[in-house]
Amino acid sequence: MTETPKTELRKGWTTGACATAATKAALQQLWGGAFPKEVQITLPRGETPSFPLAWSQAGEGWAEVGITKDAGDDPDVTHGALMIARVRASNGGVIFKAGEGVGTVTKEGLPIPVGEPSINPVPRQMMTQVVEEQAEAFGQPADVEITVSIPDGAEIAKKTWNPRLGIEGGLSILGTTGIVRPFSCAAWIASIHRGIDVARADGLTHVAGCTGATSERIVQCLHGLPDHAMLDMGDFLGGMLKYMSKHPVERLTIGGGIGKITKAAQGAIDLHSSRSQVDFKALAALADMPKVAEANTALEASKIAPQLPELVATKASQEIRARFGGAMQNLDIVVIDRSGEILARAEG
Incomplete structure (x- = not known):
C-alpha cells in the first residue's frame, strides 16, 4: 500500500522556465553590462520564482547564463541539468537555435515544425516576452538570437521519448505552466x-x-x-x-x-x-x-x-x-x- 507523504511534495521548474530565466539574466549583461546574482521571471499563471545563476560568461556581442534545473520532488531525468541560454543581436525579431544537447525536430506531428529546435510554443512565448520586456527597459531593439544548450543533453535524451518522436540530438525545452508538479502523470x-x-x-x-x-x-x-x-x-x-x-x-x-x-x-x-x-x-x-x-x-x-x-x-x-x-x-x-x-x- 502506498503511503501518503506526511509533508507536501516540493514543486520544481520546467526546462522552459529555466531557459527563460537564463535568457533574461544573459540579456541584462548584454544590454546592462552586469550579470545579476539571481533572476526573477513571471510564469504563465502569474507565479514569480527566482533562480540563482549557476554559470555566466560573456564575450564580444554575446552573453550566456546557465540555470540548474530543480525538478522539486518529481523524479525527472532532467533534474540537476544545466540549462544555458546564449543571447546575441539578430536582424529579425527573436530567433531560436539549438545548441549542444538540445534536439531538433525531424518528424511532422509535433507543435514545432520540422527543422526547428525542439523548443515548445509556451517556452518560446516566455522567452520572447522576456526579450521584449528587457528591450524596452534598456532601450534596445527586440531582435535577439537565443541559443539554448544543455550539456549532456544528448545522453539524457536517451532516457526520454525524444528519439522515438523524431527529436534528434538532445532534449526538448518544455512546459506549459513553468511548474513541475511532483509525480504528475x-x-x-x-x-x-x-x-x-x-x-x-x-x-x-x-x-x-x-x-x-x-x-x-x-x-x-x-x-x-x-x-x-x-x-x-x-x-x-x-x-x-x-x-x-x-x-x-x-x-x-x-x-x-x-x-x-x-x-x-x-x-x-x-x-x-x-x-x-x-x-x-x-x-x-x-x-x-x-x-x-x-x-x-x-x-x-x-x-x-x-x-x-x-x-x-x-x-x-x-x-x-x-x-x-x-x-x-x-x-x-x-x-x-x-x-x-x-x-x-x-x-x-
Missing part, C-alpha cells in the same frame, strides 16, 4: 499524445501501446513496427485510448502481461497497482472455475485455469471496443508473459 500522457500525433502525421496505419519493455519488444517484432509506431503507454491505457478515439489510427495493438490486461478486461483504464486491482472473483466467474478466486496474482490464476489468457484477451478487446466505439474496431490484444512468450491474442 501529465507529462507522460502528453508524450503519448505527441507519439500519436507523429504517427498520424507520418501516415502510419498501425501503432502499438504496451505496458512494459518486454511486451513492447515482442509486439514490435510480431508486427514489424517502426520505433515511432510504438507508443509509451505504460499504465496509462486511458490516456492513450481517449486521445486515439478523437485522433484515430487505423489499427491499434495493445500488449502487456496477464495482470495488466486482466485489469483492462475488468474495465480499468489506469493500470497502476495503486489505482486498480484484479478482481479475482470476477476472474473466477470468467473462467467458470471457483478455485481461481483463491489466487493471489493473475499469473497464478492463469496457471489454475490455462484458458484464462485467451478469455482475458477477448474480454479486454470487447471492453475497450464497447467503451471507446468505432475508432477501436481494428484492435489487437496480445498477452505476454515475463519471458516474452505470447500467451494469447485477440485480433480485431
